[in-house]
Amino acid sequence: MADPKRQRDVPQWVHAFSPGAWCIALLAVLSSALLAVLPESRGDVDATMWASAKPHYDIYFPIVEQWNDEPDAFRVDVQLLSRQVMDRRMIGGFLGGVPVADLIESERSTVSLAFAGPLEAVGFLDLTDRMKADGLLDRINPPSLSPWTYEGRIFGIPHDVHPVLLGYRADLIEAAGISLEGVETWDDLFEALRPLQADQDGNGVPDRHVLSLWDSSSDIINTLLLQAGGGPFLPDGTLAIDRPLNARLIAEMTSWMVGPDRVAADVPDFSPGGNKLKAQGAALCFLMPDWMCDIWEEQIPQLSGKMRLMPLPAWEPGGRRTSVWGGSMLGISREAENQEELWAFAKRLYTSDDLSREIYREGAIITPIVELWDDPIFDEPDPYFGGQAKGRLYIDLAREVPARPATPYFTHGRTALQQAVSRLKSWAESREVYDAESLLPKAEELLADAHEEVARIMRRNAFHRPDPVPGS
Amino acid sequence: MSVRRASVGLAPWCFVAPFAVLFVLFTLIPLVQSVPLSLSHTFGPSASLPVGLEKFASALDDPRFWVALRNTFLFAAGSVFIQLPVSLALALLLNRRRLVGRGVFRLLFFSPQLVGLVFAGVLASVIFQKQRGLVNMALAAFVEPWHDLVAGGRLEAWIPSPTEMLALPWLETLALPALILTALWMYAGFNMIYFLAALQNVSRDQLESAMLDGAGPIRRFWHVTLPAIQPVAVFVVLLSIIGSFQLFELPYVMLPEGVGLQDRGLTIVTYLFKSGFEAGDLGYAAAIGWMLAIILAGFAIAQRLVSREGALR
Numbered sequence: 013m014a015d016p017k018r019q020r021d022v023p024q025w026v027h028a029f030s031p032g033a034w035c036i037a038l039l040a041v042l043s044s045a046l047l048a049v050l051p052e053s054r055g056d057v058d059a060t061m062w063a064s065a066k067p068h069y070d071i072y073f074p075i076v077e078q079w080n081d082e083p084d085a086f087r088v089d090v091q092l093l094s095r096q097v098m099d100r101r102m103i104g105g106f107l108g109g110v111p112v113a114d115l116i117e118s119e120r121s122t123v124s125l126a127f128a129g130p131l132e133a134v135g136f137l138d139l140t141d142r143m144k145a146d147g148l149l150d151r152i153n154p155p156s157l158s159p160w161t162y163e164g165r166i167f168g169i170p171h172d173v174h175p176v177l178l179g180y181r182a183d184l185i186e187a188a189g190i191s192l193e194g195v196e197t198w199d200d201l202f203e204a205l206r207p208l209q210a211d212q213d214g215n216g217v218p219d220r221h222v223l224s225l226w227d228s229s230s231d232i233i234n235t236l237l238l239q240a241g242g243g244p245f246l247p248d249g250t251l252a253i254d255r256p257l258n259a260r261l262i263a264e265m266t267s268w269m270v271g272p273d274r275v276a277a278d279v280p281d282f283s284p285g286g287n288k289l290k291a292q293g294a295a296l297c298f299l300m301p302d303w304m305c306d307i308w309e310e311q312i313p314q315l316s317g318k319m320r321l322m323p324l325p326a327w328e329p330g331g332r333r334t335s336v337w338g339g340s341m342l343g344i345s346r347e348a349e350n351q352e353e354l355w356a357f358a359k360r361l362y363t364s365d366d367l368s369r370e371i372y373r374e375g376a377i378i379t380p381i382v383e384l385w386d387d388p389i390f391d392e393p394d395p396y397f398g399g400q401a402k403g404r405l406y407i408d409l410a411r412e413v414p415a416r417p418a419t420p421y422f423t424h425g426r427t428a429l430q431q432a433v434s435r436l437k438s439w440a441e442s443r444e445v446y447d448a449e450s451l452l453p454k455a456e457e458l459l460a461d462a463h464e465e466v467a468r469i470m471r472r473n474a475f476h477r478p479d480p481v482p483g484s
Numbered sequence: 485m486s487v488r489r490a491s492v493g494l495a496p497w498c499f500v501a502p503f504a505v506l507f508v509l510f511t512l513i514p515l516v517q518s519v520p521l522s523l524s525h526t527f528g529p530s531a532s533l534p535v536g537l538e539k540f541a542s543a544l545d546d547p548r549f550w551v552a553l554r555n556t557f558l559f560a561a562g563s564v565f566i567q568l569p570v571s572l573a574l575a576l577l578l579n580r581r582r583l584v585g586r587g588v589f590r591l592l593f594f595s596p597q598l599v600g601l602v603f604a605g606v607l608a609s610v611i612f613q614k615q616r617g618l619v620n621m622a623l624a625a626f627v628e629p630w631h632d633l634v635a636g637g638r639l640e641a642w643i644p645s646p647t648e649m650l651a652l653p654w655l656e657t658l659a660l661p662a663l664i665l666t667a668l669w670m671y672a673g674f675n676m677i678y679f680l681a682a683l684q685n686v687s688r689d690q691l692e693s694a695m696l697d698g699a700g701p702i703r704r705f706w707h708v709t710l711p712a713i714q715p716v717a718v719f720v721v722l723l724s725i726i727g728s729f730q731l732f733e734l735p736y737v738m739l740p741e742g743v744g745l746q747d748r749g750l751t752i753v754t755y756l757f758k759s760g761f762e763a764g765d766l767g768y769a770a771a772i773g774w775m776l777a778i779i780l781a782g783f784a785i786a787q788r789l790v791s792r793e794g795a796l797r
Contacts (some may be wrong), residue, residue, distance in 0.1 A: 028494065100761070103761060103764065106527075106528055107526075107527065107528055107761075107764060107766060108528075108529065109528055109529035109530075125762070125763075125764050128527055128763070128764035128765075129527025129528060129531045129764075130527065130531055133527050133528050133530065133531045135528070217645075217647055219647075227745065228653075228656050228740055228745055230741075278614065278651075283613075284616075285613055285614070285615050285616040288616070289615070420763075420764065423762065423763075424763065427741060431745070431746055431747065434656075434657075434745045434746050435746055438657070438746070465547070465548065468542070468545075468546060469763060469765075471542075472525070472538075472539070472542050472765060472768055473525065473765070474525035474533040474535050475525065475527060475531065475533065
C-alpha cells in the first residue's frame with residue numbers, strides 16, 4: 013500500500029492521469045523525438061528502384077547483386093511492388109510531392125500520366141541529352157522510344173519492343189489439311205480457316221472460331237488499329253479518333269464479331285476460364301506479343317508443340333505484318349540525388365547482353381538494343397512452338413512495330429475507342445446489321461462521340477491550352 | 485481552482501482529442517483545401533492554374549458525369565426498393581417467436597458483412613463470370629429442360645438456350661444488375677439488424693389490441709408495425725442512399741476497368757477516382773466531390789423533413 017506521506021510529496025498534477033497513461037504519453041514523446049532526431053536510414057544502399065513485374069524483378073535481382081558487389085559500387089536496392097501499388101505511389105508522388113523511388117520501371121499507361129502537367133513538371137528526369145551523348149539513341153530500335161518521348165524529350169530507356177505475331181493452333185489446322193503459307197491478309201485467313209468453325213456440342217451455334225477478339229478487349233482492338241496505322245492519336249500526339257481510317261477499321265472488326273457467320277470469339281486472356289477455352293480450341297488464332305509466349309508456356313502447358321507463330325495477316329495486301337502491345341521503361345525520378353550514378357546504373361542494367369538474354373530466356377521478351385539481336389539465343393528452337401525460333405520471328409519484325417505517341421490521354425483514347433467498338437457491336441446485334449459497309453455510318457457517328465469525349469478531357473487541362481492562364 | 489477540478493475539466497477534452505485531431509487532420513483540412521483545388525487545375529505541388537468555376541461547368545457539360553450520376557441513382561433505387569424490402573422481410577421472419585435456429589439465420593444473413601467489400605467484390609467477379617461463373621452455370625442448368633421442351637416449337641425463341649445463358653455478360657453490359665445483386669447479398673443482412681432492433685420495440689399491446697379488433701397480419705403490419713418502425717426505416721433509407729452514392733469498391737474490383745463495358749457500371753465515386761487518380765485532374769475530381777456532397781446534403785435535409793413530419797403527426 014502506498015505511503016500517504018510520500019503521495020503528498022508528489023505534485024498534484026501528476027495524479028491528473030493514471031501511471032499507465034503517463035507511460036504511454038512518455039513513450040509517444042520519446043519515439044517521436046527519436047524519429048525526428050535520427051537521420052533517415054536507407055540501410056547500406058545508395059538508391060532504390062521500383063519494379064512491378066515479378067519476372068523482371070527475378071531477372072534483375074542477380075544482375076543488380078553483381079553490380080552492388082563491385083568495389084565502390086553505387087548500391088541499388090530493387091524493390092518489387094504490385095502493379096497497382098506502384099502506380100498509386102508513383103502518381104501520388106508526382107501529384108502530391110511525396111518521395112518516390114530513385115529509379116522506376118513502369119508500364120506505358122502509368123507513365124503517360126506523368127505528362128499531364130507542364131513539360132518542366134514531368135516527374136521523370138529528361139534523359140535526351142545523356143542518351144545522345146552516350147550514343148544510346150543509335151543503339152535503340154527507334155519505334156521503341158516513341159512512348160517515352162514527349163514534346164521531343166525522352167524520359168525513359170525502353171525495356172522492350174513487344175512486336176506482335178499471330179499464334180495459331182497448328183494441331184487443329186494441320187489436321188484439317190489446311191496450310192497458312194499463302195495467307196497474307198485477314199480476309200485470306202478467315203477464308204482459309206472458316207471451314208474449321210465447328211459446332212462441337214451440336215446446339216447449332218459454332219463454338220470454335222477463327223480469331224480471339226471481343227469488344228471487351230481494348231488491348232487487342234488497339235493492337236489491330238495500330239497495325240493498320242489507325243488508333244486514337246497521330247504520331248505527333250494529335251487526337252484523331254474520328255478519322256475515316258478508324259471508322260473503316262472498327263466497322264470491319266465489328267463485322268468479325270457479330271452475326272451468324274462471325275469469325276471472332278470471346279476467349280479472354282489472363283484468366284483460368286480463358287485458358288480453358290484456349291486449350292479446348294474455342295479460337296484457332298491469337299494475337300501474341302513476345303511476352304505472351306511465356307505466359308502461354310507457363311499457364312497452358314498442354315498446348316506445347318501444338319502452337320505455331322506467323323506474322324500477323326495484313327489489313328491490305330502489302331500492309332504491315334506486325335503491331336505492338338504493351339511496353340515498359342526505366343525512368344529516373346526528377347527529384348533523385350546522384351543522377352549521374354543512377355544514369356550509369358540504368359544504362360548498364362538495360363543495355364547489358366546478360367539482361368537481354370535473361371529477359372528473353374525467362375520472359376520471351378526481345379530487347380530494344382538492336383546490336384544484341386544477333387545473339388544466337390534468339391535462334392534457339394522453342395518446343396512449345398513446334399521448334400520454331402520464336403525470337404528470330406519477333407526480331408525480323410521488330411523494326412516495323414508502329415510508333416506510339418507519348419500522351420497523357422493515352423488511356424482515355426484507348427478506352428474511348430474500345431467503348432465505341434462495344435457500342436457498335438451492340439448496335440449491330442440489335443439491328444442485325446452484320447457487314448462492314450453497312451456498319452460504317454454508325455461507326456463514324458460513334459467515333460465522333462468518342463473523339464469529343466476525349467477532346468473534352470483534353471480541353472479541361474489548362475496546362476495544355478495554347479494560352480494558359482498565368483499560374484499561381 | 486484545485487488541481488483535481490482542473491483535471492476533471494481537462495478530461496472531456498482529452499477524451500475528445502484523439503477524434504478531434506484525426507478529424508481535423510484527415511477530414512476538415514482536406515475538405516477546406518478541396519475548395520481551392522476545385523477552382524484550379526493542378527499538377528503536383530508546384531504547378532497550379534486558377535480556372536474559377538470551370539471544373540463545375542465542365543462536369544455539368546460532361547455526358548460521362550451524367551451517365552455516372554444516372555447509374556448511381558439506379559443503384560440507389562435498387563438499394564432502396566429491392567434491398568430494404570428484403571431486409572425488412574428477413575427481419576420480420578427472424579422476429580417470429582417460434583422460429584427455430586434464429587441465431588443461425590441471423591449469422592447467415594449477417595455473415596457477408598464480415599468478409600469485407602473487396603473480398604465480396606472479388607468473389608462476385610468470379611461468380612458472375614461468363615462461361616464458368618456460378619450464376620451463369622446455374623441459369624443454364626435451369627433453362628436447359630425448358631429449352632429442350634420447347635425445342636422446334638413456336639416458344640423456342642422465347643426461352644433462351646443454355647449457351648446463351650452461359651454467355652450472359654454480367655460484368656460487362658449487365659454490370660449494374662450484377663452490382664445491385666452483390667450489394668443485396670452484402671447489405672440485406674446488415675440492414676436487417678436495424679429493422680430487427682426496431683421490430684423488437686414495437687408495442688405488443690398495440691399489436692394484440694389490433695388483433696382483438698379483427699385486424700389481419702397485413703393490416704397489423706401496415707397500421708401498427710410500419711408506423712412504429714418509421715424513424716428507423718427513414719434512417720436506414722438515408723444510410724442506404726448515402727452508401728449507394730459512395731459506391732466504389734465493388735465496381736472497382738468487379739468490373740473491367742472498374743466501369744464495365746460502355747460505362748454500364750460507372751458510378752459517381754468511380755468517376756471521381758478516375759478523374760483524379762487516373763487522369764490526374766484533381767481539380768475536376770474535387771468539383772465532382774462537392775457536387776456529390778450537395779446531392780447528399782439534399783437527401784439528408786429531405787430525411788430530416790420527413791422525420792419531423794412523422795414526429796409531428
